[in-house]
Amino acid sequence: MPSATPPATPPATPALEVEDVSVSYGKFLAVESVTLTVGAGECVAVIGPNGHGKSSMVTAVAGLVRRGGVVRVFGQVLPAASPGAAVRAGLVLVPERRHLYPALSTRDNIMLGSYSRTRRIRARQAWQDVSWVLGMFPELARLLEQQAGTLSGGQQQMVALARAMAARPRVLLLDEPCLGLAEAVARRVYDWLGEMTRTDMTILLVEENPVHALLVADRAVRMYKGLVERAEARPA
């Protein structure tokens, strides 16, 4: 009778599993059937031309639009169209065009990143819980009382990243984080992303520009016409 030898270490649960995810807007099928897996601590880029479902896929994974299929975060199945459940499971999205709260201060924008986590009542206490993120973005310290809508595009992108970090994400989704930014600012964003890839954080990065994406990603998948077309390895 053959005896099965158990593996020395059980296979690690993937950080993010996307199974057969589809997204439709009325009769238009934006994402046909996407399946991909991201390991814990891995950085995967989703590349491909505009209009082929990359943003629809990540917004669906984050629970912002209705979808078919299954999304798991560290094995936990996320309900569809429930962004609050995704954030509580540790999956946080930095959306394309940032979507800050322009009339609120930089401080409030960052503090609200922890909304589903801290359960604080007083805003001052909630800020104390998240003020550590300024260590990652020291340039924001002098802008805390400024309305977010009056910041430059690069500063707003830093606020969006700081807001996401205030949620203490285990899986970070970034949708075109450098869209519309000057090259110097984009480099600053990618420097920060490079630092994040050296932590245990899992990252799924949507990026139209494969040159940018493969600077930091361990591997890339290409989306075309709503489907994951092929995988690309990071250049040596």
Add this chain to the structure above:
Amino acid sequence: MSEFLNLLAAGLTSGGIYGIFGACLAVWFRVCNVLNLAVGDFAMLGAVGTAWLTQTAGLPFGAGIAVALAGVGLVAWLFDRVVLHLAFDRGAGAHGIVSVFFYTFGLSLLLEGAARAMFGTDVFGAPAIWPGPALAVADFHVQRAGLLVIALAIVSGLLLWAYLRFTVSGRAASACGESVLGSRIVGIDSAKFRRRIFIVTALLAALFGIVESPITGYTYASGPTLSLIGVVAAGFAAFRQPGRAVAAGLAIGVAEAMLGGYVSTSYSDVLLYAILFCIIIVRPEVLGLGPEPA
């Protein structure tokens, strides 16, 4: 001096009315960028409903207030679940906001028609919460209901201001009005905030109607006028700052009373609309007519 004080008391009382409806409009506008044109009708429903329940149906005063407030809360909840949910939460976006503005106008007409069918065209005043003759100090007289109106307006304004200024929940409510998607990605349930604040402002307006109706008396048709004067006060508060709306309402009321007392009563209404026109000319952005913020 006593004439001045009496005019001041009258002005603060009417200013409290402006202020409270301005605050109700401002706080809901802050959350979902829509003016609730039915807020005055909730006040009418509270006042007329309480008066009818206590004076015609024979309920005790406390029970009458409780039933009227429960009815207003139920109407507000139903409107949110049926109409606002469809307009806001089904991906209607900016079209949803435009639609909801007219839906609240429709709700105003519906409540007006329902109140006319149920209560008739009589003038109703709920029993006074603090009964008794007007309080007098020398020649200075102020009605007890008037004091309650002023107190309720100030307390409501302060509470709403503190909620938005000092609490995480208040900041989250503001974030919903700034960016629905931005609020959802951090786990803020914008639909829940919209619903809660719609119901709370409906109840606040209804409570205010109950307190105030012994002074002016309400008919089925009182609602739109109350909503309109609330718009004036809210306009001074950029439609987003309920505390400032109460302060602006009190100031408008005092200015109106002083002008009516020392110049002519026929100017008081003119003043109200002149102020509104001045807002449009000097600060058009508060009425959504100016340039977009950066």
